[in-house]
Amino acid sequence: MSLQYLHTMIRVGDLDAALDFFCNKLGMVEVRRMDNEAARFSLIFLAAPLDLEQATKESAPLLELTYNWDEHSYDGGRNFGHLAYRVDDIYQTCQQLMDKGVTINRPPRDGHMAFIRSPDGISIELLQKGDSLPPQEPWLSMENTGSW
Numbered sequence: 547m548s549l550q551y552l553h554t555m556i557r558v559g560d561l562d563a564a565l566d567f568f569c570n571k572l573g574m575v576e577v578r579r580m581d582n583e584a585a586r587f588s589l590i591f592l593a594a595p596l597d598l599e600q601a602t603k604e605s606a607p608l609l610e611l612t613y614n615w616d617e618h619s620y621d622g623g624r625n626f627g628h629l630a631y632r633v634d635d636i637y638q639t640c641q642q643l644m645d646k647g648v649t650i651n652r653p654p655r656d657g658h659m660a661f662i663r664s665p666d667g668i669s670i671e672l673l674q675k676g677d678s679l680p681p682q683e684p685w686l687s688m689e690n691t692g693s694w
Contacts, residue, residue, distance in 0.1 A: 548633055548634040548635075548675075550604075550606060550632040552632050553609060553630045554609055554628070555626075556626055557617075557626075558613050558625070559619050560618065561588065568611070574594055574595070575595060576592055577598070577601050577608060578590075578591045579591070586615040587615060588612075591608045606632065628671045628694070629670050630672075631672055632673050632674075633674065636654040636660060636679060637657075649692070651663055653685045653689075654672070654679075655681060657674060657682070658678035659674070662694075
């Protein structure tokens with residue numbers, strides 16, 4: 547199974563304070579940003595200075611700050627989002643994981659993205675390398691299981 551670390555996502559309640567901390571104090575560099583007005587959130591991807599060249603070329607390794615415009619505090623560890631890894635074949639990876647007893651919480655119906663959880667409940671996002679694979683069964687009609 548191929549696996550490449552991509553990013554870790556954390557939710558932030560005060561975007562300016564988070565950017566001040568991670569960029570101005572810690573020295574990380576903003577690599578890209580996406581604002582989604584319809585869903586009212588922003589994603590800001592940061593790289594450590596020594597990872598900047600690789601992060602710019604490969605979109606990894608990164609820290610993803612998720613800022614939900616209408617939510618500013620998180621209880622019970624909800625500020626930590628997920629770990630993300632790129633895989634060569636999302637369907638083959640998910641099948642191998644299922645064969646080993648891992649539950650696919652969010653199946654790769656789109657041929658691009660799936661979510662699983664660690665035994666401690668940490669969400670792990672699996673992303674297809676390159677273009678999405680054509681949708682196929684059994685993934686296309688597989689329901690979500692639990693949460694991610």
